[in-house]
Amino acid sequence: MTSKYAPVESCNCEVIHEEVVNKVRKKMPKEETLYDLAELFKVFGDSTRIRILWALDEAEMCVCDIACLLNMTQSAISHQLRVLKQAKLVRSRKEGKVVYYSLDDEHVRMIFDQGLAHTSEK
Amino acid sequence: MTSKYAPVESCNCEVIHEEVVNKVRKKMPKEETLYDLAELFKVFGDSTRIRILWALDEAEMCVCDIACLLNMTQSAISHQLRVLKQAKLVRSRKEGKVVYYSLDDEHVRMIFDQGLAHTSEK
DNA sequence: TTATCATATGAATAATTGTTCATATGTTTA
DNA sequence: TAAACATATGAACAATTATTCATATGATAA
Numbered sequence: 001m002t003s004k005y006a007p008v009e010s011c012n013c014e015v016i017h018e019e020v021v022n023k024v025r026k027k028m029p030k031e032e033t034l035y036d037l038a039e040l041f042k043v044f045g046d047s048t049r050i051r052i053l054w055a056l057d058e059a060e061m062c063v064c065d066i067a068c069l070l071n072m073t074q075s076a077i078s079h080q081l082r083v084l085k086q087a088k089l090v091r092s093r094k095e096g097k098v099v100y101y102s103l104d105d106e107h108v109r110m111i112f113d114q115g116l117a118h119t120s121e122k
Numbered sequence: 123m124t125s126k127y128a129p130v131e132s133c134n135c136e137v138i139h140e141e142v143v144n145k146v147r148k149k150m151p152k153e154e155t156l157y158d159l160a161e162l163f164k165v166f167g168d169s170t171r172i173r174i175l176w177a178l179d180e181a182e183m184c185v186c187d188i189a190c191l192l193n194m195t196q197s198a199i200s201h202q203l204r205v206l207k208q209a210k211l212v213r214s215r216k217e218g219k220v221v222y223y224s225l226d227d228e229h230v231r232m233i234f235d236q237g238l239a240h241t242s243e244k
Numbered sequence: 245t246t247a248t249c250a251t252a253t254g255a256a257t258a259a260t261t262g263t264t265c266a267t268a269t270g271t272t273t274a
Numbered sequence: 275t276a277a278a279c280a281t282a283t284g285a286a287c288a289a290t291t292a293t294t295c296a297t298a299t300g301a302t303a304a
Contacts, residue, residue, distance in 0.1 A: 033158045047159075069147055184251090
């Protein structure tokens, strides 16, 4: 999160290129829009969650399976699945004791691909 | 970062669907690849940086201008520009005292668009 | 030179966060 | 019923991080 600190009243320097600043200011989306966007990318910004998403893009899996695949505790995975579910990136389906998770968004793959395009080039 | 804790020796539950786990395991990318991907998205996961990237997608700007636009201190912006530069998402150009920053990646816009497609739908 | 200005940077701090541990919940099986 | 099992969850802790403040750097102007 960013608005952890008290809002700054103004930048502490002169505006050098006022026209540019005004032009860009007009085009900026609502604060909330960019905040939500950052919140979404924050969810992608953890390698455990990235690995879970990647795995679920291959197959629907239960919590146990994911924990085993990633060699992590069931608790850690469960906590992260919760985050992913709140972000509406995964959905779950219950069958007896077992809860199956799967991807709940068609954009995940696209986001991955664009990210990979960047990281593999640089 | 994720590997902050000692590696877990194994998940603490039985494998329920061994075939699925094995199938997915074979298809998983290298650990490092997914780690780098998470590191990239972490950079997008802060609203100050998202706003900077968005602004720079509209126009090349100097540090002062960005600080003014976002109503934040020059120092805070400078620190974040450093992060963005290390991630190779922005580049800089010096002209006298003034340093101009601009986007250094053609994928930024695409990543934004996919992210927005998600956040605006849900 | 000296003053001023734009930017960068190191240290400190407060807030956030991912995992662990213990335990709770809810389902199936004996 | 009780036991076993899969999953969820709350508290605690360690690690990370975004900003602030003070100051350094480097360029221009006086």
